Amino acid sequence: MAPHYCIAIDLGGTNLKTALLDPRYKILDRHLLFTGSFSRKADLIRAITRCVETVISRNKLRKKDIVGLGLGLPGPIDVEKKSVHFFPNIPGWKNVALGRILEQKFMVPVFLDNDAKLMALAEHRLGAARGFQHAVCITLGTGVGGGIIIGGRLYRGRDNASSEIGHIPINETGPLCNCGGRACLEAYIGNRRIMQEARRIFGRDIPLEEISRRARRGDRKARALWRAVGTRLGIMLVGVVNMLNPQVIVIGGGVAGAGAVLFERVREVVSAQAMAVQSRKLKIVRAKLGNDAGLIGAAVMVRERTQG
């Protein structure tokens, strides 16, 4: 019998998620680890291997049951060499051959990709972009990332460093961005920036979920904050729509939880400012797979790559 299960890992700035998925991408088991304490590279790698071991042992998996191990990682990845170029928000990682390390440890096929690209892959195969040839997927969080689907396939570019949607400038000048650029979308609507803005408006720290709840209840300040986020996201999308003429734009990630007020404003800006032919039939929709998109995308990658 062919191997049956994929093990998926989604590494973020705060959490390391590990999951076991069946052939239909149903999550059968999951394991969550807080990563804040792993400041050294070796510790984080050890934590990853322990999480995989935990999932293997508590599900009594044998090597022949496992199709492969897939990892979604928060930075640019060399997919062919299965190595990490670097992590913008985790120090100490530079050209790390993580794929080889894990293959030697577990003796199963290992595949790596950027987390936002895997979310896009998952949304295309099983979520809101399913059935579309040309799609742009965006994830709004601490970072603003994304993935581009062209002709039904994940578009990578020369170095697999495409679709850095958060790093499209929306002004000629503006705030410096972590990436070294200036006036990038992320420098305006990344989580931290929204929370700063909220502190200014409400006079205290206030979680994003709370701002969303207030907006739903009709709070004018909260609605204005989300509309401002929507305006900037919309302006970036005008350029993307005129440039790529996609069929659908899928928006996910924590900030997308703001819901209707955000999506309405994004659609309003795109329909007012993007070119008529491109915007006419365009769909702008919310991601479907939620927080599990990264895990599902990692498993999709493993299955598609091992099927040759």
Add this chain to the structure above:
Amino acid sequence: MAPHYCIAIDLGGTNLKTALLDPRYKILDRHLLFTGSFSRKADLIRAITRCVETVISRNKLRKKDIVGLGLGLPGPIDVEKKSVHFFPNIPGWKNVALGRILEQKFMVPVFLDNDAKLMALAEHRLGAARGFQHAVCITLGTGVGGGIIIGGRLYRGRDNASSEIGHIPINETGPLCNCGGRACLEAYIGNRRIMQEARRIFGRDIPLEEISRRARRGDRKARALWRAVGTRLGIMLVGVVNMLNPQVIVIGGGVAGAGAVLFERVREVVSAQAMAVQSRKLKIVRAKLGNDAGLIGAAVMVRERTQG
């Protein structure tokens, strides 16, 4: 013997160019017509057919000598239906089945596409983007257009309305653009806008070629003008580079004639502000095929489409 020649047409705002090309895309004959007087759609179509007839008769071509007729047109094109959606700068054209009209007239295969896309196709097959898998080609003129090559093929998007590079906003607010958008790159660096700026700086109307000559001679005002154009073009390209991670960016069209001062500034901005992995090996080069790119691209389209 298989048919040998392609007839190519490049329709611009002021000129209608017709050419005869051999299988190696050498231009054997050309015909130029000033189009300013053809304000009615029927007159312009008649002018196109007469130009084709002229090239046919003076080269003594028989129908079996002709591979096909290719047209590069200044607006969005429905490639499958071989029809013109509309021309932004030529009134009276709306959903015109120009391909069918010309096929019935000449009884040879006819293919239509957007002029900027055909320039990109030509630069990819025979010019500065040759040999690259992922390329972005830009043409700077009255309009700012372009074409995207992905995986060695012209990328079209849902409606063949992709690669409207001139209509990427570079500011949240700014001048209204002809396309209905706001703060689009074209609204800052389209020919007309550059000439307005030149009038303001030099106190009189001054042709672009003259500004370029002055810049080459070291005139500070002329150099500052081209650097300002380069800055804005560069900022738009930062977004494109972070988004598409191409191998090469090819810049052509009249404004590219400004030469070194413009290209230096564009490279400076991209290398300072685009992300490191994406900009590291990126080439930004001048187009090679000059004013004939549109004609050559039209002939390439005809050959590639008739070869099945």
